[in-house]
Amino acid sequence: MQKLILEVNDKLIDLSNMGFCIKERPSIPTPERVVETIDIPGRDGDLHIEKGYKDIDININLNYMGDNLQNVIRKVKGYLLDCDKIIFSDDPEFCYLVNFTKVGNIENEVDFYGDFEVTFNCRPLNYKLSSFKYVPALNPFIVDGYKSVPVFKITKSPGEAYFVLDNDNDTKIEVNTNATVVYIDCDSMTCYSDGINLLDKMIGDFIELGKGVHKITAYGGLSNVEVMTREGWR
Numbered sequence: 001m002q003k004l005i006l007e008v009n010d011k012l013i014d015l016s017n018m019g020f021c022i023k024e025r026p027s028i029p030t031p032e033r034v035v036e037t038i039d040i041p042g043r044d045g046d047l048h049i050e051k052g053y054k055d056i057d058i059n060i061n062l063n064y065m066g067d068n069l070q071n072v073i074r075k076v077k078g079y080l081l082d083c084d085k086i087i088f089s090d091d092p093e094f095c096y097l098v099n100f101t102k103v104g105n106i107e108n109e110v111d112f113y114g115d116f117e118v119t120f121n122c123r124p125l126n127y128k129l130s131s132f133k134y135v136p137a138l139n140p141f142i143v144d145g146y147k148s149v150p151v152f153k154i155t156k157s158p159g160e161a162y163f164v165l166d167n168d169n170d171t172k173i174e175v176n177t178n179a180t181v182v183y184i185d186c187d188s189m190t191c192y193s194d195g196i197n198l199l200d201k202m203i204g205d206f207i208e209l210g211k212g213v214h215k216i217t218a219y220g221g222l223s224n225v226e227v228m229t230r231e232g233w234r
Contacts, residue, residue, distance in 0.1 A: 003089035004060060008082050014089075015062070018076055023061035023115070031056055031124030031234065053124035053234075055099060058086070063115040073114055077103055086120055087129070094233070095129050096122040125232030134226040137216045145231030148209040149187040153228070156180060157221030165207070166215045173204035187230070 002025050003016040015021075031053040038047040064072060080103055085095040104117040128145060134153055135141055154161065154175065162174035175182050179193035186206040191198045209229065216225050 004062070005087040005089065005092075006079050006083040007085035007087070007095070008079050009084075012087075013079055013083075015076065015079075018064075018072060019066040020062050020064050020076060023063050026058055026060045028058060029056045056122050056124055058096065058120045058122055060118050060120070061115070062118055063113070065113050069114050073106060073116075080118055083120075085127075086122070093129055094126050096120065097125075097127060098122055123232075125234060128231045128233070131229045131231040134228050137214075137225040137227040138218060140213050140215045141227060141229070142213050143209050143211050143229055143231055145211065145229075145233045147211070148229040148231045150207070150209055150230060151186065151228040152184040153226040154182050154184070154222055155224040156182065157223070159221050161218070161220035161222035162203075163216050163218045163222055163225055166217055167213070171205070171207055173202070173207075175202050177201040 001016075002022050003014055004020070004022055006013045006015065033053055034051040036049040036051055038049065040047050064076075066072065080101050083098055083101065085097055087095045099121045101121070102119040104119070106114050106116040125146065131145070131148070134151075137152070152163075152173070154163065156175070156179075158178040158180065160174065160176045162172055164173075165171040173184060175184070175191065175198065177193070177198050179196070179198065182191065182193045182198060184191050184202065184206075186208065189206050191202040216227075218225055
């Protein structure tokens with residue numbers, strides 16, 4: 001039986017342990033590519049510009065059979081509405097990132113059985129769970145997925161420090177601050193340390209990493225760089 005596992009505030013919750021099961025295996029929609037088409041006079045064929053993928057909706061029917069129906073459903077609704085990731089037990093190494101959740105009406109004819117539909121609005125890609133951990137970046141590291149929108153964790157001396165992605169057009173990212181541990185999140189486009197916004201201390205562009213081997217070189221007072229690749233598959 002396929003199980004639904006939620007991640008809520010970095011904690012994994014297996015709904016089957018609470019008495020909830022998936023009624024039918026959900027159909028996972030293929031993400032729709034967004035393409036802008038431009039007609040250019042004198043050019044053979046249109047110009048097509050890829051602009052990423054649209055979010056997807058994953059619809060799941062859940063049912064519950066057991067005691068304390070209303071109390072248990074009330075608790076699980078909180079988990080469903082607050083979850084950050086969903087994982088299916090038959091694909092445990094991958095997850096979907098949840099934007100928001102909609103919980104349908106609960107149908108129950110008796111006080112020990114309930115049935116309802118949940119819609120998870122998710123990012124379009126399927127993400128490898130192991131890529132949500134930091135790995136050393138000063139040695140070559142590999143991106144296996146379609147693309148990566150990384151988080152960099154840099155450790156440095158006070159003052160100016162920067163690093164260069166050697167095989168990504170020598171992309172340079174610099175931070176000039178007295179903070180010694182700085183995070184650069186290329187997805188949320190933020191730069192911070194201990195909850196303090198350091199975006200005005202950063203020079204360079206937020207990046208995406210493609211599939212392949214990547215290498216970083218550190219300069220200035222930068223002593224270490226770690227990366228959370230967050231690799232997405234189509």
